[in-house]
Amino acid sequence: MSVIIIDKLTKRYGRRTGIDGVTLQVSAGEIFGFLGPNGAGKTTTIRLMLGLLRPNDGSVRIFGLDCWRSSRRVKREVGYLPGDLRLYARTTGNTMLRICGAIRGRDLGAPGRTLAELFALDLNVTVRRMSRGMRQKLGLILALAHRPQLLILDEPTASLDPLMQERLMELLRTLAAEGHTIFFSSHSLSEVERLCDRVAIVREGRLVADETLVSLRANARRQVTIRWHTDAAEPQPPPFLAIHRREDHLWEASLRSDVTSLLQWLHDRPVADLAVGHPDLDSLFRQYYLHGKPQP
């Protein structure tokens, strides 16, 4: 069952386009990575999901409800962490939990304290005395404390140290295993790669990819290094190898096909050494970011 259904969603800010015709679906229990460079339209999409913006065209539905018309009902089962988190300066973490709990009509004290222990945050400190990292932790606690069915996290690891990042990742994996859905927006490939089942890439307001990580890895090129015997002539490169560097019987190349083709081709050739890297998702994402699609 789809928890989020976005259909031809378009948002314009005057002449500037925020997003244009974005269509995607996210299923229950999925950890969905929403990737894109800064200004690509990630936050606009999220703000449309939260009912903060009104779409010019198309629709976004969460739990089957229209996010603009039924925003309040939608948000009962949503936990949201904004990308640029701002909290009330004079309040403490405990006060924020009390207010959010009163608004949600449930006591968030106990789950809030458990999460505060996990993230090593003192809830008695006022927001104005908190560092950016501490504020981010408090934002996460407020988004997670009611154990929402859907978590919408906009760049959640910003300002968190690596240990806290890992704790967050573990927690999100646990929640997803329990059936909670996670919409994870980021511009960092590595964290999406570590966490997500499926990834959509948005560029200049348009969706340029929506695939599982398995499928993306299959499309990603591997970096290959081949050293030839010095006493033999180097062969002509096959079409599935894109040579980047070629000198002194050493080739550095990208593999455009699977490893089997390469091994078959190398079978009767004078190879002295061979190194085949992992699928290079970084490079693939860079191509999506720069060109909107992988280059041949």
Add this chain to the structure above:
Amino acid sequence: MNRGLLLKSLYEVWVISALFAVALMIVEALLGYVLPTFAEQFSTIWTDLPFVKNIFRALLGVDIGDQFGPDVFASLAWVHPVVLAIIAAHATIFATRVPVGEIDRATIDVLLGLPVSRWGLYRAELAMFLTSGVLLIAMALVGNRIGALLLATPMPFQAKSTLIMIANLFCLYIAAGGLAWLVSSLSERRGKAIAIVFSILLASFLLSFLAEFWEPAKTISFLSILTYYQPLIVIRQEQWPLGDMAVLLSLGAVMWTAGGICFARRDICTV
């Protein structure tokens, strides 16, 4: 009404509202004590400097005649520019917190990420605004009575006229708040919204003031909200100024509702 939204609003405004209330109480106590104490000097000024009479007439909105009696002292304490400025400032500061204050400091993202509707938030703010207004005006009344009781000959408490006058003042507070909410709902920056509201209220005050001396201003003085707040007439006649109160309440209600509609329909952009 969502209890959490009231709680959030209370956390935010209680300090500032208490400060305003105490300030207003002190000002009223001083006015309540000082004005009658120097009554004789006022009478001298009255005779020597006739233009002062015009200034008082402009402040009170009516010709006060030749006598500077207790009714004039009582009403002056409620139209003094400092009193009006404190009330207008409180209304403006309160009503520009939501939505424009929240948008300006980007806290609205967290707030509207919670299961609340924009109208729900707006209504909760109104409830706290009215409560704060009652507190503010009650403290002003307390201050006024303290000042009056400190006099060598304490002034008697005119319950009916005082009640009518503070009800009229409360309507003025609501009208100022309605204006502030409308501007707040249409703005992106709180500082700008406050500047606009203050400019309008100041223009309103000046218009009402000038209307007593200058004929062209008189023809458009109905545009000033202070035209509908005249304590001296209330004290003298002891009658409810229902027309004036209805105008102020209608203005406040219409502008608050228009602000709510704008807020409910607008995009919330904080980035």
